[in-house]
Amino acid sequence: MVKRSEVQALGRKHLDRQFEAISLKGVARPPKGWLRAIRDALGLTSRQLASRMGKTHTTITALEKGEIAGTTTLNSLRDAAEAMNCTLVYAIIPNQPLEDMVRIQSRKLAEAQLMRVNHTMRLEDQAVARSELAEQIDRLAEDLRRDGSRLWDEA
Structure with missing residues (x-):
């Protein structure tokens, strides 16, 4: 029978290998947030994004402000990302193995x-x-x- 601690150790080893493949050096959230940065880069207005999401212009503004404040939900971010043909990537990366x-x-x-x-x-x-x-x-x-x-x- 496999011990719980052995399963945990195997899980740590697996996750550590995955984390090694992720490099976040030099990746910082843009000052106005990812949503706004990508929307601007695409030339998409907040009204156009709102239309694509079936939301109002003020909802998009609140969403972008909420991203900066850290109050936006992952579901909202995912919906906005999908409306811009993007993928939301969410991860908690440990500072050491x-x-x-x-x-x-x-x-x-x-x-x-x-x-x-x-x-x-x-x-x-x-x-x-x-x-x-x-x-x-x-x-x-x-x-x-x-x-x-x-x-x-x-x-």
């Missing part, structure tokens, strides 16, 4: 847990050597990463 994020989080959690224990042991004059503590942190971090169920609980 997902596997790295999990590895860093598991190490952070392991360090927090073991440093508390080590502090108590040091008060009782039972502290372990630094090298042994580092090994324990590595082992616990790996266990936490493999288990995954408590990884994002607040420490």
Whole structure:
């Protein structure tokens, strides 16, 4: 039987490969938004776009302002894109590989847990050597990463 953590690891690996293929360097939303930029580039007036979408001119103006403000729905953006013979592309791109994020989080959690224990042991004059503590942190971090169920609980 396949463990849930193995499925998650496989999912991370798959997504990380997909993210590698996406380069968003140098891609920034135009100052007036994508809708307006593409509409202007096509020479399409807001009234013409409104007609194509079965909407009013004021709806298009509100849609374009909403895109800039971040209040426009994905459905509205998709409808406008389709009316201009475009495709809406939506993605959440992590700032670093997902596997790295999990590895860093598991190490952070392991360090927090073991440093508390080590502090108590040091008060009782039972502290372990630094090298042994580092090994324990590595082992616990790996266990936490493999288990995954408590990884994002607040420490």
